[in-house]
Amino acid sequence: ETGVTQTPRHLVMGMTNKKSLKCEQHLGHNAMYWYKQSAKKPLELMFVYNFKEQTENNSVPSRFSPECPNSSHLFLHLHTLQPEDSALYLCASSQEETSGRHEQFFGPGTRLTVL
């Protein structure tokens, strides 16, 4: 089983639609992340969850709503998006080591297009 999986891989939605992105990690990690990757800002951290608790929200608009039901699953619920939200949405997970070294394992991403 691949470490971090994301579904769907591609999503096209209208501005009035509601959809969800799903991420699952099979690595036993305790932290999960959502990133947005676009041409304008290559890699933007959106949300961080540690042990299912949200520890960071990087001033993300409320039309993006994360959910972390357990340490293996992370969702990003989308509603009333704008065309500028079109991007690659990457999920990652990590397990902080006592040494402080911090490797994040990324999923392949969901390519989102908002029409």
Next chain:
Amino acid sequence: GEDVEQSLFLSVREGDSSVINCTYTDSSSTYLYWYKQEPGAGLQLLTYIFSNMDMKQDQRLTVLLNKKDKHLSLRIADTQTGDSAIYFCAETPYSSASKIIFGSGTRLSIRP
């Protein structure tokens, strides 16, 4: 604040060495990383260096860290077509061990 900067593009000839450079602002960074992103994929950790080291070698990869100048570089020896990708420099800031700050990425293209 925490900021990581890289040049956006690098083009090298197949078989030559590639050197990708990065500067960062947080002098208390604990670990610095190089991630690779191939087309259509997520990021993958290539190598990392602890802040008290100045060099790390791993097969074709050499990482050099100049803490005084806050400069990190990645050298890829004998660059191959499979090395075409975007390379991200990143750091773990001392202030937030659960976060990684990424640079904007350098797109490496290989010409024959």
